[in-house]
Amino acid sequence: MKLTHEDVRTLAHAVRLDIPDEDIENVTLRLSALFDAMQAIEAELGAALDAVDPVPPVYPHEDF
Numbered sequence: 897m898k899l900t901h902e903d904v905r906t907l908a909h910a911v912r913l914d915i916p917d918e919d920i921e922n923v924t925l926r927l928s929a930l931f932d933a934m935q936a937i938e939a940e941l942g943a944a945l946d947a948v949d950p951v952p953p954v955y956p957h958e959d960f
Contacts, residue, residue, distance in 0.1 A: 897928060897931040897932055897935060898928055899924055899927055899928045899931070900924070901920050901921070901924055903924075904920060904923055904924045904927055905920070907927075908923075
């Protein structure tokens with residue numbers, strides 16, 4: 897998946913993350929590569945991924 901700088905800025909804004917201009921190219925390339933890898937895994941494993949329950953996120957700052 898080829899992301900644009902604007903795509904990455906939009907995703908970052910959604911989680912209140914500021915990416916400096918000098919880092920945007922590197923972040924865009926890395927995030928695009930990550931999404932490509934995730935697509936390849938989905939294509940290879942297919943329905944097997946749907947048979948597994950996702951692990952809920954755990955935040956270390958929460959008291960349990």
